[in-house]
Amino acid sequence: MEEVIATEDxxxxxxxxxxxxxxxxxxxSGEIFGFLGPNGxxxxxxxxxxxxxxxxxxxxxxxxxxxxxxxxxKVREAIGVMQQHLSLDRDLTVRENMELRARxxxxxxxxxxxxxxxxxxxxxxxEHADRTIDELSGGLQRxxxxxxxxxxxxxxxxxxxxxxxxxxxxxxRMWDLIRRLNADGVTIFLxxxxxxxxxxxxxxxxxxxxxxxxxxxxxxxxxxxxxLFTVVTVIENGNASYKYFxxxxxxxxxxxxxxxxxxxxxxxxxxxxxxxxxxxGRELAIK
Amino acid sequence: xxxxxxxxTVFWADLRVLRRHLVRTIATSLINPLLYLLAFGYGLxxxxxxxxxxxxxxxxxxxxxxxxxxxxxxxxxxxxxxxxLFYKCFDEYLMAPVNVSSIVIGKTLIGVVRGIISSAALLFxxxxxxPKIVASPTLPLFVLVLIISCFVFAFLGVLVALLxxxxxxxxxxxxxxxxxxxxxxGTFFSLEGLPETLKTALYLLPLTHSSQCxxxxxxxxxxxxxxxxxxxxxxxxxxxxxxxxxxxxxxxxMLSRCARLLVALxxxxxxxxxxxx
Numbered sequence: 001m002e003e004v005i006a007t008e009d010x011x012x013x014x015x016x017x018x019x020x021x022x023x024x025x026x027x028x029s030g031e032i033f034g035f036l037g038p039n040g041x042x043x044x045x046x047x048x049x050x051x052x053x054x055x056x057x058x059x060x061x062x063x064x065x066x067x068x069x070x071x072x073x074k075v076r077e078a079i080g081v082m083q084q085h086l087s088l089d090r091d092l093t094v095r096e097n098m099e100l101r102a103r104x105x106x107x108x109x110x111x112x113x114x115x116x117x118x119x120x121x122x123x124x125x126x127e128h129a130d131r132t133i134d135e136l137s138g139g140l141q142r143x144x145x146x147x148x149x150x151x152x153x154x155x156x157x158x159x160x161x162x163x164x165x166x167x168x169x170x171x172x173r174m175w176d177l178i179r180r181l182n183a184d185g186v187t188i189f190l191x192x193x194x195x196x197x198x199x200x201x202x203x204x205x206x207x208x209x210x211x212x213x214x215x216x217x218x219x220x221x222x223x224x225x226x227x228l229f230t231v232v233t234v235i236e237n238g239n240a241s242y243k244y245f246x247x248x249x250x251x252x253x254x255x256x257x258x259x260x261x262x263x264x265x266x267x268x269x270x271x272x273x274x275x276x277x278x279x280x281g282r283e284l285a286i287k
Numbered sequence: 288x289x290x291x292x293x294x295x296t297v298f299w300a301d302l303r304v305l306r307r308h309l310v311r312t313i314a315t316s317l318i319n320p321l322l323y324l325l326a327f328g329y330g331l332x333x334x335x336x337x338x339x340x341x342x343x344x345x346x347x348x349x350x351x352x353x354x355x356x357x358x359x360x361x362x363x364x365x366x367x368x369x370x371x372l373f374y375k376c377f378d379e380y381l382m383a384p385v386n387v388s389s390i391v392i393g394k395t396l397i398g399v400v401r402g403i404i405s406s407a408a409l410l411f412x413x414x415x416x417x418p419k420i421v422a423s424p425t426l427p428l429f430v431l432v433l434i435i436s437c438f439v440f441a442f443l444g445v446l447v448a449l450l451x452x453x454x455x456x457x458x459x460x461x462x463x464x465x466x467x468x469x470x471x472x473g474t475f476f477s478l479e480g481l482p483e484t485l486k487t488a489l490y491l492l493p494l495t496h497s498s499q500c501x502x503x504x505x506x507x508x509x510x511x512x513x514x515x516x517x518x519x520x521x522x523x524x525x526x527x528x529x530x531x532x533x534x535x536x537x538x539x540x541m542l543s544r545c546a547r548l549l550v551a552l553x554x555x556x557x558x559x560x561x562x563x564x
Binding site: 052 | 292
């Protein structure tokens with residue numbers, strides 16, 4: 001498989017704080033790669049470095065085969081980026097925002113019209129095309145941002161927290177759009193702090209905590225490492241404890257061995273949340 | 288050619304926004320200068336004559352200069368700094384395959400357009416009260432100076448909007464630099480007869496040159512060409528500053544680069560000498 005992103009010891013320091021430290025990873029063509037971590041873990045900093053908006057303190061990164069520090073303009077042509085915040089001109093309409101991107105990428109007039117019509121249809125915004133961004137709901141604003149980032153047909157798309165602040169329904173429609181893009185050949189690098197989002201969408205997940213990559217694999221392998229089954233027990237004082245088992249059999253045996261003082265017992269399949277909390281420390285996360 | 292198209296693209300987006308809020312934009316940018324015109328020109332200065340002209344004739348070019356300054360500065364600066372700091376949609380321009388000078392000039396043009404619209408509107412209002420300007424044979428020169436002034440202050444707006452770190456910074460700059468310029472740069476009174484040191488200090492402000500040139504052209508007096516030159520230099524300075532700010536090359540960085548070059552040259556010379564002997 002072809003590498004579309006590679007980093008080596010990528011690090012960024014802001015003042016005394018390492019926002020990203022010694023990050024080394026690879027993303028392959030055709031993947032949906034998820035970068036999972038709590039707020040402030042270094043996800044956005046990583047995206048900003050990979051999309052040439054911030055320079056690393058040290059370490060190197062290649063995107064689409066080009067070094068992000070040495071050939072930023074080549075990198076920018078190869079990628080599409082959807083920022084975490086609303087990065088559209090709010091006084092312009094959906095169509096005007098798209099036209100601005102198309103003009104910045106030097107499309108001629110007929111090409112521009114065709115590409116905009118095609119994308120409006122693709123993301124389902126045709127009927128909202130002439131409304132200004134201020135008049136749109138959050139979900140439609142996100143769609144506009146995706147449409148804008150796709151104007152120049154990039155093969156690699158960066159999505160920084162694509163569904164933050166969206167309701168459950170709108171979020172699922174966004175997931176469908178991301179899957180459809182991926183099926184049409186776009187490699188996707190997304191960040192999220194929603195564990196279920198990483199689980200639902202991503203072929204591989206990297207977990208970042210305090211600037212460092214603490215796990216990197218597909219969701220199943222990550223779960224298998226801690227155990228595919230989780231037993232949650234609550235004793236009198238209300239504190240829950242978690243134990244992990246490789247299969248259902250082992251989990252049931254454990255449950256039978258528990259004393260009768262245990263108030264609640266839950267046996268379930270483990271999920272990425274378990275992995276995440278196991279790796280970062282459950283007590284910390286509960287605070 | 289490609290650079291020109293990019294300039295137009297950047298300008299195009301801002302022009303769309305301006306068209307959407309045209310009436311509001313012009314109305315708000317005219318309130319201030321109209322008040323000055325009424326209070327100082329009409330109210331205070333009706334009976335006063337000044338350097339052989341009525342005070343009104345004298346003050347109209349000054350007020351046009353300050354209108355050009357505030358409208359151009361705010362026209363290019365206020366949206367840009369909000370887009371850069373709050374909405375962060377300015378990043379999109381930096382991500383595009385467009386060179387930095389095209390972005391700076393494109394963002395400047397919207398300020399120039401707003402400066403010209405506001406000063407033209409004020410000129411029109413001024414003409415009703417003081418028709419001398421239009422009769423002046425140097426009207427084309429007046430228009431030329433006005434356009435150059437708009438460029439200078441629009442470049443300044445871009446530069447400041449690129450350097451500020453918060454909305455407060457932008458306000459502080461307006462209060463500490465623009466407001467004193469408004470009142471002191473020969474807009475409302477003549478600089479003749481002021482103490483030399485004060486005069487020198489005032490000539491360090493771009494608006495002084497702008498109002499001197501505009502007044503000379505409006506009243507058909509001797510034209511201060513060196514002031515026009517100074518104005519152009521200010522424009523070039525603000526433009527280069529903006530480009531550097533976008534390239535994030537600090538002056539310090541540039542100086543250290545120059546120093547390294549000098550050291551390298553020195554070494555080369557030394558080597559050359561030793562080689563010869």
